[in-house]
Amino acid sequence: MKIPFTYTWRSLWTRRLTTVLTLSGIALVAFVFASVLMLSRGVENTLIETGSMDNAIVIRKSATSELVSQIERDHANLIKTYPEVALLPDGKPFVSGETYVIINLLKRGSNDMGNISVRGISPEGLQLRPQVKLSAGRWFSMGTQEIVVGKNIATNFNNSAIGEQLRFGDALWTIVGHIDGGGTAFDSEIWGDVEQMMPAFGRPVFSSVTLRLKSPEMFDALKLRVEQDPRTSYTEVKREQEYYKEQSKFMSDFIRVLGLVVTIIFSIGAMIGAMITMYAAVANRTREIGTMRALGFRRRSILGAFLVESILLSLIGGAIGIGLASFMSLVRISTTNFGSFSELAFGFALAPDIIGWTLFFSVIMGIVGGFLPSVRASRLSILNALRSA
């Protein structure tokens, strides 16, 4: 026969202070566990959403990012003629040769320096990223030294208001607008006319070429064509989404590995906390257990009741932890992404599987912490238990 659930519930309630201390321990671990996964997911999401499935990006083979890639102008023109590339309504190829560099700006209210990406872009490039909207001011005019600044840069960095000027490359650039990339990496970029930027940076070559595919399925055909053409075989085509996902890999792996190692280490602390609580629960209730055994409850039921008690404890702790962690989704972090070596703003992203993993992890803590004490409870002999003070 099973021991009623109310018994478990009431025993937790009787020792409120200890229960609360144990709960807080588990909740803290669950909070950090969930936050780490959310942050790692946030980096991934930000970069995955930056890329589109319809677009492909061409960079130099062995280049890990646009920053270190170079594509000759002639070859960019060649890519424009490939049949897999979509055409604009006016018949022009839907391709943007772009230049990509980083400049240093100071974070507002501190002496911290950020690496801000500057992207020289063509008119086609703007249409390739329809998710990027103007949030204030106006777009830069082609053929002038005007730039627009991403939302994250505008809020977090000095000298980024409309009307201000930045000096980089060979020129003075006037900020004429702010852009909103909808939470993507473009929020942390500065855009201007590629034909103005290349001479200013003294760069005769593009960094990358981004293009719209006629249909997403044509990617493989394009990849094959680029690889087989001896003139472009030094480059590599990637789906834009895939490319940005790679940019997030190092950072999100780093956060996940370091975060999880630390969480797992100190979850040992919380498990020990649960174990102490459960041992004490068993010790305090020796007579109670004896009575229950005398009433006819089996060892198995006693074991079950104590295990349920510690699992309940850990589940509540886990839920509190997730509740606290969900507030973290309001926080946004802007820091250097190791993968691309440039500033990136990202948030904590909560997802159902993260909730699942956190609860699972909490229950494991409860089971590990509660198992040995429960075994001890179930092993008590009736006579000794009843005789104890």
Add this chain to the structure above:
Amino acid sequence: MFVLKLVLKNALRHKLRTILTIVGIAVAVMSFGFLRTVVTAWSYGVEASAANRMITRASVSFIFPLPYAYRDQIARVPGVTHISYANWFQGVYKDAADFKNFFPRLAIDPDTYFDVYPEYLVPEQEMKTFRAERNSCIVGQKIAKEHGFSIGDIITIDGDIYPGRWDFVVRGIYKGRDATADETQMFFHWNYLNERIRELQPSREGDVGWYILTVNNPAEMSSVGRTIDAMYLNSRAGTKTETEREFQQGFVSMSSAIIRSLEIVSFIIIGIILLVLANTIVMAARERTTEYAVLKTIGFSPGHIIGLIGGESLLIAGIGGALGLALTFPVAGAFASMFPTFFPVFNVETITIILAALVAALAGVVAALFPTIRALRTSIAEGLRAIG
């Protein structure tokens, strides 16, 4: 003396519980020490900076090059004693996805670089052959061990910033003079890079990544920096000259958000230590309510009660803390050997040890606070009536 004896006896009353608590605290103190070590390792470059070294780089950002011609002009600035230069080569060694294969690769001037970085020790004979051979390189002891490089080996790097396939012959292995020196870098001839890039991309000939200078008198640093930057204020390639410390600090501050979150997590760990310890002490004190009443009845002062509870708490915290600190070293060592190049220098600093010890002591005091107050407030009659 009597109190001490009683504290010890009390602590041993529930051996299992005490051991568990000690282990819990040890683990938490260890992860605290480990996290703080990660934080300090992050800024190792700042700590390793020499007091008399300065860096001149392009003002826009360090990815922009400076002309080679600046070398002689900067060398003539009063106060500058030595000048050398380097380029960030990067490139890909084997598989880029495995970050064990990532180590800094720099093109340097073989004749002057080791004068401005005296902390990199190269045997004289190896230095001689390195200087004489154009496509040779010198690697740090750590990566030599990690990748099994020995003298005469060829390292092939796939160029990215500088396209092409690059083969370098290992002609020397350098050691760090002290524990803070970075032993994970690879150095090769700047001239070799310059020659090859001249054929490939003539517009990039003579590009220098940054200049490293040493000054006579550290007090002159800011004036030397201002003089150099003023020289190029209106040129195509403006410069930013800062002390090596500031330069390194710039890199650290790029990931300030990450460092801050690590710090926050390390404080959460303090919370966990506290919870585990408080739980044990609260339990112990509750069980002994009657005993405290008896002690009070026979004339022990509140001071004794404070000593009893606080002493037990501090004793457990002390043992747990000491154990945790002792564990920090092997764990940090294991982590450092897992990621040999990500953190070139990964040492447990003295400040980390002090902080961890303080944290344990603080937890010992705070955990005892609540149960002590409760024990003092309980009247003798109430205490004698209490049931465990």
